[in-house]
Amino acid sequence: MQRKVVLSDYEIPKEWYNILPDLPKPLPPPIDPETRAPVSPAKLERIFAKELLKQEMSMDRWIPIPEEVREVYALWRPTPLYRAIGLERYLKTPAKIYYKFEGVSPPGSHKPNTAVAQAYYNMKEGQERLTTETGAGQWGSALAFGCMLFNLKCTVYMVRASYDQKPYRKIMMQVWGAEVLPSPSDRTNFGRSILKSDPQNPGSLGIAISEAIEDALMHEGTKYTLGSVLNHVLMHQTVQGLEAKKQLEALDEYPDVVAGCVGGGSSFSGLFWPFYYDKVTKKAEKDIEFIATEPTACPTLTKGIYTYDHGDTAKLTPLLAMYTVGSDFIPPPIHAGGLRYHGDAPTLCLLAKEGHIKAVAYDQVSVFEAATTFARTEGIVPAPEPSHTIRYVIDEALRCKRTGEKKTILFNLCGHGHFDMHAYDEFFAGKLPKYEYPENAIKNSIEKLKRLYPWIEELPYLRRSV
Numbered sequence: 001m002q003r004k005v006v007l008s009d010y011e012i013p014k015e016w017y018n019i020l021p022d023l024p025k026p027l028p029p030p031i032d033p034e035t036r037a038p039v040s041p042a043k044l045e046r047i048f049a050k051e052l053l054k055q056e057m058s059m060d061r062w063i064p065i066p067e068e069v070r071e072v073y074a075l076w077r078p079t080p081l082y083r084a085i086g087l088e089r090y091l092k093t094p095a096k097i098y099y100k101f102e103g104v105s106p107p108g109s110h111k112p113n114t115a116v117a118q119a120y121y122n123m124k125e126g127q128e129r130l131t132t133e134t135g136a137g138q139w140g141s142a143l144a145f146g147c148m149l150f151n152l153k154c155t156v157y158m159v160r161a162s163y164d165q166k167p168y169r170k171i172m173m174q175v176w177g178a179e180v181l182p183s184p185s186d187r188t189n190f191g192r193s194i195l196k197s198d199p200q201n202p203g204s205l206g207i208a209i210s211e212a213i214e215d216a217l218m219h220e221g222t223k224y225t226l227g228s229v230l231n232h233v234l235m236h237q238t239v240q241g242l243e244a245k246k247q248l249e250a251l252d253e254y255p256d257v258v259a260g261c262v263g264g265g266s267s268f269s270g271l272f273w274p275f276y277y278d279k280v281t282k283k284a285e286k287d288i289e290f291i292a293t294e295p296t297a298c299p300t301l302t303k304g305i306y307t308y309d310h311g312d313t314a315k316l317t318p319l320l321a322m323y324t325v326g327s328d329f330i331p332p333p334i335h336a337g338g339l340r341y342h343g344d345a346p347t348l349c350l351l352a353k354e355g356h357i358k359a360v361a362y363d364q365v366s367v368f369e370a371a372t373t374f375a376r377t378e379g380i381v382p383a384p385e386p387s388h389t390i391r392y393v394i395d396e397a398l399r400c401k402r403t404g405e406k407k408t409i410l411f412n413l414c415g416h417g418h419f420d421m422h423a424y425d426e427f428f429a430g431k432l433p434k435y436e437y438p439e440n441a442i443k444n445s446i447e448k449l450k451r452l453y454p455w456i457e458e459l460p461y462l463r464r465s466v
């Protein structure tokens, strides 16, 4: 049995796939709460690279990947596709399980697929420095890596609590030459104003976003970057699905199910979009299912409400049409740090709303049980985020065992868990609590939002997509 399919450098995709022209309905645009109209591109150009904004709104189905970016991709791409032989035998399932492993990138996750592209376009446009925020440090380390390769300076505002408690990713960013500041910092007006009244403030992603944007706005030659949610970010991730399709083809396989975890939706979208393209253009021979997995502690797709909400806690970003548990959501301290975002990518939410994607949620104890089973049968220690998908895959493979179904399942193992040993340690010690985010907290939060913006319900874009 073939365990692994690898491709050569020549087979790194030459184009990214853009889903916008193939969505079932037009995507509701980002709304500026001041004007109650779509955000003007001029306003966004102050913080984002021009080419990235062009890609954000492009209706071209295929966007060429610059040669310089493909050359960097070749450091770790094409990534391997594995058949989970060890896991299949352990479960005694008739299902076939395949996974695309993105943990082989130098930062250890899928995030450099977009970080490298974003750094490249900013360099081409003459920028000197990029800013961003990071929580646990996965996005920050990917951006530090991308900036290093294209000789850009990189400033990362890292949530103070993670900066103090999880130093290893911070050090990794510093190895690649980035400047890492604990947020709130004394570098920005916003940070200084918080430190003045509360010098011990532990920080939050919302505060870090505000600081990174302020820094980009105040300095020439400096732009801001995001690691998920936006259309162009998800599009850069499609190298995963495009490669996986070729790799499965080499085995004469096609999946019945494509599954992935969702924090903002970039890793999952990167894998399933190319298969969605087959489905809508009727190129697929099978009716494929798309499964999104998330934590019960942050149940955006399974319990959230589809409406316009801010992308951040500080209400600085435009309003985005998405499933949300409320932008004032305070993330419970679960170990899948990458999955604690209150909303999701607008494209993913539209597809979920239209019934193209099913979502399932798991608590972290059952997730770490699945992660451990995977490590003990496949050898690779998975990050907590994709372990939500591993939970789903194991359950589905066991269901197939009962029914005798010979399903072919594909998922992405979007990162390794080498920086998550503390979480495994707590799991083994029986110290991991189960969290379930209460539904009434979601309702209260959305009611508050609707009191703040009573006109949201009347926006034509939201009605059009219902």
Ligand SMILES: *Cc1c(COP(=O)(O)O)cnc(C)c1O
Pocket (backbone or CB within 6 Å): 109, 110, 111, 138, 139, 227, 228, 229, 261, 262, 263, 264, 265, 266, 267, 268, 338, 339, 383, 385, 386, 414, 415, 416
């Ligand atoms: C950032 C991250 C996620 C969550 O973000 P998505 O945009 O949903 O992919 C999931 N897994 C890993 C390993 C991450 O680094």
